[in-house]
Structures are given as C-alpha cells and as structure tokens.
Amino acid sequence: MQENFKFYGTELQGQQELTPRWKRCTLATDGALGEAVGQDWVKKYFSPEKKENMDKLVTALEAALHQDIEQLPWMSDDTKKKALEKLALIRNKIGYPEHWRDYSTLVVKRDDLLGNMARATVFEDRRNLDKLGKPVDETEWVMTPPTVNAYYMQGFNDINFPAGILQPPFYDFSKDPAVNFGGIGVVIGHEMTHGFDDQGSKYDGHGNVVEWQTPADRKAFTERTDCEVKEYGSFETVPGVKLNGQLTLGENTADNGGLRLAYLALMNTLGKEAAPPEIDGYTPSQRFFLAFGQVWCENVREQSARNSALVDPHSPGRWRTNGAVQNFDEFGKAFNCKKGAPMYPENSCRVW
Numbered sequence: 584m585q586e587n588f589k590f591y592g593t594e595l596q597g598q599q600e601l602t603p604r605w606k607r608c609t610l611a612t613d614g615a616l617g618e619a620v621g622q623d624w625v626k627k628y629f630s631p632e633k634k635e636n637m638d639k640l641v642t643a644l645e646a647a648l649h650q651d652i653e654q655l656p657w658m659s660d661d662t663k664k665k666a667l668e669k670l671a672l673i674r675n676k677i678g679y680p681e682h683w684r685d686y687s688t689l690v691v692k693r694d695d696l697l698g699n700m701a702r703a704t705v706f707e708d709r710r711n712l713d714k715l716g717k718p719v720d721e722t723e724w725v726m727t728p729p730t731v732n733a734y735y736m737q738g739f740n741d742i743n744f745p746a747g748i749l750q751p752p753f754y755d756f757s758k759d760p761a762v763n764f765g766g767i768g769v770v771i772g773h774e775m776t777h778g779f780d781d782q783g784s785k786y787d788g789h790g791n792v793v794e795w796q797t798p799a800d801r802k803a804f805t806e807r808t809d810c811e812v813k814e815y816g817s818f819e820t821v822p823g824v825k826l827n828g829q830l831t832l833g834e835n836t837a838d839n840g841g842l843r844l845a846y847l848a849l850m851n852t853l854g855k856e857a858a859p860p861e862i863d864g865y866t867p868s869q870r871f872f873l874a875f876g877q878v879w880c881e882n883v884r885e886q887s888a889r890n891s892a893l894v895d896p897h898s899p900g901r902w903r904t905n906g907a908v909q910n911f912d913e914f915g916k917a918f919n920c921k922k923g924a925p926m927y928p929e930n931s932c933r934v935w
C-alpha cells in the first residue's frame with residue numbers, strides 16, 4: 584500500500600498524504616456495489632421533481648443544437664439532415680438506471696474486506712461474460728448514481744448524467760436559469776457535442792461506424808478542428824509544458840460546443856421565462872459565464888499537471904474555461920471587453 588502510494592500518489596501526482604481511509608472505503612464500496620448503495624443515495628438526494636426539471640434543461644439543449652446545426656455556415660444541407668437525424672436519436676439517461684443491477688448472488692461479509700473485494704471482482708467479471716451472445720442492453724450505465732461526472736457513448740449514442748453531478752455547483756433549482764445553464768447546461772451541451780466531435784462524428788445515430796458527412800463537409804470540419812488543435816496546443820499548463828492539442832481535441836470541441844449551446848438555450852429560455860435582470864450587479868449573461876467558470880475552479884500540484892498534460896484527454900480547468908470563452912464572442916460582449924482583448928480576440932476557432 585505504502586509503495587503503491589509512493590509511486591502513483593506522490594511520484595506521479597505530487598500527492599502528499601494518503602487519501603483518508605473513509606474516502607477510500609466509500610470509493611471501494613461505490614465501485615463494488617454502486618447500484619445498491621446508489622438506490623439509497625438517489626432517494627435522499629435526487630427527487631422526482633429534480634429529474635423533471637433536468638428533463639426540461641435537456642430538451643432546451645436539444646432544441647439549441649437543432650438550431651445550431653440548421654444555422655451552421657460550413658455544412659451542406661444534405662449533411663445537416665444527417666446530423667439532425669443523429670441528434671434526434673440521442674438517448675437521454677438522467678440520474679440513475681431504469682432497472683437496478685441485482686447483487687443478490689454476491690456474498691458480503693462484515694469482517695472480510697479482502698474476500699468481499701475478491702468476490703465483487705468475480706461477480707463483475709461474470710456479469711460481463713454473461714452478456715456474450717445476448718442483445719446489447721442499451722439501458723446499462725457505466726457510472727454509478729453518486730458519481731460527479733457525465734459521459735457520452737459513441738456506440739450507444741446516449742448522454743448520461745448520474746445524480747451525483749445533478750447537485751450544486753452544477754445544478755441547483757433554487758438558483759435562477761442563468762446559473763443552471765452555465766453549470767449543468769454546459770455539461771449537457773458538452774456531452775451532446777461529443778456525438779459530433781472528431782471521434783463521435785465517425786458514428787451514426789445508431790452507434791455504427793458510418794461516414795455521414797460528404798467529403799467536402801468532412802474537409803471543412805477538419806479545417807475547423809485543426810484550428811482548435813493549434814489553439815489549445817499553444818496553451819501552457821505549467822512553465823515549459825504545453826497542452827497536446829490533438830489529444831484534447833474531442834474534449835475541447837465538446838467544451839466549446841457545450842458553452843455555445845447552453846448560452847443559446849438560456850437566451851431561448853429567457854424569452855419565455857423571467858429571470859432577474861440583475862443579481863448582485865450581474866446580468867443573466869454574466870451570471871451564466873460566472874457559473875461556468877466556477878465549475879472549473881481547481882487546485883492541482885505541478886506533478887499532477889505534468890502527468891495530465893501527457894495522458895488526460897481533458898484540458899486543465901483553466902483552459903477549459905479560458906479556451907472556450909475566448910472562442911465565444913458573447914463572453915467579451917457580456918463583460919464589455921474591447922475587441923482584441925485576450926478573452927475577446929479578433930480571430931477565434933469554431934467547430935459547432
């Protein structure tokens with residue numbers, strides 16, 4: 584345990600102390616019995632009302648992506664039709680699975696941690712082997728309900744939001760729409776955009792690897808993604824270490840698309856639903872960008888940042904925020920920046 588921590592924790596991540604035992608135990612239990620403990624967690628923290636409100640946000644983001652595709656200047660009408668077909672087929676999975684995993688054959692003993700972990704591993708292997716020769720279960724989740732994360736799966740063409748991320752600071756229905764669109768709204772837009780990034784765009788709406796863009800559209804798409812590769816490849820994470828624009832391309836495309844789509848969805852919503860014109864002196868647009876920036880507040884050690892730059896397909900929080908806003912003129916306008924300022928540049932990149 585100590586040697587493992589010395590290498591993976593301290594050497595690679597700069598971690599000074601081993602994570603407290605209760606956190607490691609909670610994580611292990613979530614990994615082994617996620618959909619059992621997740622049921623109680625959801626009862627406590629994710630009400631049907633919250634789920635209903637989240638459905639509305641997802642619908643607003645779908646409408647925004649529909650609008651965005653229709654208005655794209657670089658895509659032909661034929662390809663737009665295909666993109667809209669794919670969008671209509673995206674399956675939305677919110678909070679927790681439709682049916683829960685059955686753990687009744689897994690033996691758990693109070694005084695046998697090692698045995699519990701071994702039996703849980705065998706249980707999971709069997710569960711996966713049992714899928715052989717059977718139809719794919721498209722209702723399956725690969726994250727547990729309390730997880731603070733979200734994902735898109737190309738082969739399933741689904742977006743998944745565990746109840747864990749449907750909490751503050753991402754999502755809080757006591758707050759005004761600007762804050763929720765800037766938080767979870769951007770995450771929803773991010774996952775949807777994954778269906779249309781450099782990887783996702785190789786799959787059709789049924790999850791099959793099919794080229795649905797015309798050669799000319801694919802070329803125009805790649806010119807736009809190349810712009811992001813260059814842009815993000817110029818960002819420095821720690822002195823002397825730049826991001827890998829190719830490695831982070833899909834995530835950066837999703838970040839940029841997500842921000843743009845959530846903003847569009849907010850503007851559409853403000854047309855129908857009233858939001859306070861100002862709160863603490865901030866307009867709805869400003870509150871949207873503040874909420875977005877707050878999601879990515881983080882503090883990392885240098886070793887961790889160096890390691891992430893080599894292996895993590897996500898850009899660090901600072902560039903997830905600054906990269907996306909400098910590509911989106913509405914940010915500069917919201918804060919009355921002068922055209923040409925660092926966050927409101929003359930030239931920027933845009934894919935979706």
Ligand SMILES: [Zn+2]
Nearest residue numbers: 773777834837
């Ligand atoms: Zn992503």
